[in-house]
Amino acid sequence: MRDARVAVVGATGAVGGVTMRILREHGFENVRAFASARSAGSVLADGTVVEEATADALAAGGIDIALFSVGTEASRELVPHAVRGGAVAIDKSSAYRLEPGIPLVVPEVNGDRVADHDGILANPNCCTIPLTCVLKPLHDAAGLRSVRVSTYQAVSGKGAARAEQLRQEPVEQHDIGFDWTWEGAETDEEAKIRAESQKVLELPELPISATTVRVPVLVGHAESVWIELESELTPEQAETVLGEAPSVRLVDTPTPAASARTDEVLVGRVRRDPAAESGLVLFLACDNLNKGAALNAVQIAERVLDTAWRPLTSA
Numbered sequence: 001m002r003d004a005r006v007a008v009v010g011a012t013g014a015v016g017g018v019t020m021r022i023l024r025e026h027g028f029e030n031v032r033a034f035a036s037a038r039s040a041g042s043v044l045a046d047g048t049v050v051e052e053a054t055a056d057a058l059a060a061g062g063i064d065i066a067l068f069s070v071g072t073e074a075s076r077e078l079v080p081h082a083v084r085g086g087a088v089a090i091d092k093s094s095a096y097r098l099e100p101g102i103p104l105v106v107p108e109v110n111g112d113r114v115a116d117h118d119g120i121l122a123n124p125n126c127c128t129i130p131l132t133c134v135l136k137p138l139h140d141a142a143g144l145r146s147v148r149v150s151t152y153q154a155v156s157g158k159g160a161a162r163a164e165q166l167r168q169e170p171v172e173q174h175d176i177g178f179d180w181t182w183e184g185a186e187t188d189e190e191a192k193i194r195a196e197s198q199k200v201l202e203l204p205e206l207p208i209s210a211t212t213v214r215v216p217v218l219v220g221h222a223e224s225v226w227i228e229l230e231s232e233l234t235p236e237q238a239e240t241v242l243g244e245a246p247s248v249r250l251v252d253t254p255t256p257a258a259s260a261r262t263d264e265v266l267v268g269r270v271r272r273d274p275a276a277e278s279g280l281v282l283f284l285a286c287d288n289l290n291k292g293a294a295l296n297a298v299q300i301a302e303r304v305l306d307t308a309w310r311p312l313t314s315a
């Protein structure tokens with residue numbers, strides 16, 4: 001059903017722009033672009049005229065799938081209107097990710113969960129998506145006992161305006177490092193990676209500890225991952241498992257630059273962790289705007305259209 005009527009809400013943003021491109025590449029032809037009143041009437045590079053994302057416009061019907069990348073507050077306000085209008089909403093903010101009953105989906109990991117949707121599906125955080133793509137096959141092979149992760153996150157993760165700032169200004173002027181919201185001793189990003197990974201992997205008790213850091217890179221989040229397993233896997237066995245995993249590509253040196261505009265999670269430097277009993281260390285890089293956000297959401301949309309499509313009735 002690639003003739004589905006799709007709305008991209010937040011189409012002028014960093015993730016929305018990539019979403020528009022991926023939809024075109026995947027054969028979606030009936031795509032409307034929405035943003036705030038600030039951008040209404042502007043014309044995107046592909047000629048699409050941006051409409052204002054008002055409650056009435058989204059609730060008016062005529063949208064099968066609505067892909068939201070507008071931020072948490074705007075999502076909370078606008079997503080229900082799109083659902084009221086009969087659309088299935090796929091939201092890339094953190095508004096709905098941990099809500100019980102709302103599927104949080106990485107198609108390669110828990111794609112079957114799309115069937116549980118009641119109008120809203122959530123797309124995980126841009127670090128959670130690549131992390132779970134790597135953890136799931138290792139869990140299936142040897143059981144996860146604990147996970148520690150340290151991130152090196154690109155500035156475009158903060159949106160188009162922040163990425164433009166990095167392009168324009170000398171790196172040393174940027175307040176990079178720990179530009180997150182704090183939740184006690186943790187950043188909100190660290191809490192998201194733990195709770196979302198537990199939900200996607202359906203391992204609510206899995207111990208996960210994260211340290212998240214912003215680095216002066218435009219695109220591509222990287223992660224150092226320390227994994228303790230229930231049973232021993234040699235690095236060679238782990239590479240075999242990961243080499244067969246969907247959306248994972250083994251490379252010698254996974255860098256953010258190499259990951260930019262690729263669809264896969266690049267994984268390398270797989271080695272034994274000398275500080276753990278059955279432990280592995282690896283490094284990954286993933287385009288935060290692509291598989292880390294837009295592509296994953298389009299893949300969820302395709303899964304819904306192919307397997308879990310049911311038009312919702314308008315209120």
Ligand SMILES: NC(=O)c1ccc[n+]([C@@H]2O[C@H](COP(=O)([O-])OP(=O)(O)OC[C@H]3O[C@@H](n4cnc5c(N)ncnc54)[C@H](OP(=O)(O)O)[C@@H]3O)[C@@H](O)[C@H]2O)c1
Binds near residue numbers: 009010037069074092
């Ligand atoms: N960047 C990433 O790597 C990444 C990855 C995963 C998830 N996400 C999530 O995706 C969302 C968007 O991120 P982004 O990086 O694309 O941000 P962005 O570049 O700042 O873009 C925000 C988009 O949302 C629109 N918008 C903002 N407030 C709105 C409102 N009240 N009504 C309608 N449209 C509104 C903006 O439209 P105007 O042009 O009119 O301002 C713009 O199109 C956030 O929730 C973010 O957490 C981002």
